[in-house]
Amino acid sequence: MAKILAIESSCDETAVAITDNGKLLSNVVATQISVHEKFGGVMPEIASRLHTENITVCLKEALDKAKVNLEDIDAFAVTRGPGLIGCLHVGLQAAKTLALLYKKPLIPVHHLAGHIYANEYVGEFVFPLLAIVVSGGNTEFVLMKDHMDFEIIGETKDDAVGECYDKVARVLGLPYPGGLPIDLAAKRGKPVYPLKEPDSPDGPYDFSYSGLKTQVINLVNTIKQRGEKVNVDDMAKSFQDVAIGVIVKRAKKAIEQYGVSQVILAGGVSANSYLREQMTALLAGSKTKLIIPPLWCTTDNAAMIAKVAERLYDLGVFAPLSLGVDPNWKIDHWKDF
Amino acid sequence: MIKLLLDSSDKRLVVAIAQRDKIIDSVDYEAWQKQSEFMVLEIDNLLNKNNLTRKDIESVSVGKGPGSYTGVRISMSIAKTIAFALNIPLYTISSLALICHSFEKPSIGIMNARSKRSYVGVYDKGKAIMEDCILENSELLAYIDEHPDYLLCGDLAYLGLKGEEENIAEELLRLSVKENEEENPLGARPVYLKDSYDQGHFKTIVRKMLPSDLDAVKSIEDATFHNPYTKEQLAAELNENPVSGMYVAVVDHEVVGFIDFMITFNSSTIVQIAVKEEFKRKGIGNMLLGQMIKDCESKEDVVEFITLEVRVSNAPAIAFYKKHKFSEITIKKNYYSDGEDAIYMVRSL
Known part of the structure; x- marks a missing residue:
């Protein structure tokens, strides 16, 4: 060394x-x-x-x-x-x-x-491992059967999830970067606005976030047109439930399909409290272990x-x-x- | 001990070694957009070839710009790292002074800044007699006419002129003097001259849209409109629609806005106009609309009025059009596919 x-x-x-x-x-x-x-x-x-x-x-x-x-x-x-x-x-x-x-x-x-590998500062890797890489520039599922052995099993075909957070934050008048402000607002809100879960464009683990962003923009505009006020907390919650929900749902499927022993979160969006909470709940009591990176990582x-x-x-x-x-x-x- | 001399502020890559105020070895070739790969490698080659190591370097000198943004950053990053690591003096020298032959004669150092502009610096005996600046090419040509005794230096083919051949390594060596030594090498930064974003100054140009702008326009389209055109639709507007006019606004080679309009006989219609979020409220919309009006006025058949439809909910756009003398004529019910009404606005020319 x-x-x-x-x-x-x-x-x-x-x-x-x-x-x-x-x-x-x-x-x-x-x-x-x-x-x-x-x-x-x-x-x-x-x-x-x-x-x-x-x-x-x-x-x-x-x-x-x-x-x-x-x-x-x-x-x-x-x-x-x-x-x-x-x-x-x-x-x-x-x-x-x-x-x-x-x-x-x-x-x-x-x-x-x-x-x-930032996660190695907090735990040891166990393979096969599913890395959920979510950030401002990337959204991908990476399967690792060994160290430095990366297979991309799904990725975003347009916007990255973090990018989508930033854009939605802008529409809702929240500051940049949008991850934390939306996460905080969502804690106070209720998921009352109807937003459709985005489809998987190609493979079962692919993502598309540009449609979700457009849905939010259209919905906000429609509400404003009616002369009503958008409840920012509720919109944040409705958005976050779908944006994160789709990751958790596809992770569940991938964990089953590939017999994953360990899941790790990586990238800027892994700081999101709802993602951490939902993944912890998903894997509670299961054989699959979860590593969540420290916030500084x-x-x-x-x-x-x-x-x-x-x-x-x-x-x-x-x-x-x-x-x-x-x-x-x-x-x-x-x-x- | 040797002086290490570096420059990549324009298209070239220059690395030279000087010993006792004489260049003992150098490389100098055109390496446009390859400087990132080759600069460090060339330094390594030159040191090895001359049996030199880091311990032999007594100072490092670098062209600090203006020039290619990426180019100046590459040699500046290298020079700063060397000066820091070895704790030796860092000389930063105007890239325009470097292309001058000012120790022979007063010289005008000129570099293409694109968008019909040039970087210009005037030097005599290594001292600036006109500070480095950016001039419209027409202004530069006028300046050259007024100073027939000055030597023209640089690659001036883009102006239809011939300039003196550069000898960057020699000038780097000559200008590695106390006045050009950085007091705080850690904080050294290139000189860009162009747009200072901090102060909100943008040099914007409006030009005809090209097929190569399609992706950039599409991304502005997507960020702006509820039902954005597909790339194919935009391409059809650009390439196939005989009555459409499309222009883009460009800041620093980046497309930041566009207008799509149609001129049919005596009337003209704005189909779309959009500006990137971070460039809004900087007069770019005015420039795009101004270009359209110019086009209308240059038609042989007189264009009498401009029309447009705008969403009733789009207050900023309505305010923009009112400022430009558009009047609300009527409401078009359910005009948009989502059921929203449009305001029909018209102005005469």
């Missing part, structure tokens, strides 16, 4: 973490949320600019906190994709430069593998990138200095770079 420095810059957080034999020595995250708030979403050009400004500050802070020198690092890891292309470039240059200067291996890490960070990098270090998966980014990298192609 080794000392690893990992960099993550795929969206709106600039992050650097250092681990030593699996132990997290430092985990620095510079978030840009307050900047993107006023635009109601991440502006890629602005995010890329902020990464460029923040990157060395984060590196310094991570090294200072971990009390290690760059000379002590055994490998430099970086998120290569998926994510926003301009943002990915920045972290990639920093990691490549360090690998060059210190003549140490460069490890390319898949962002979603990071979110999945549900947002983007580099600790999770380091976690995957440790495995890749042991496997000897290293990249040449000509490594490029891949904004659409598929998790089952994590070896192709």
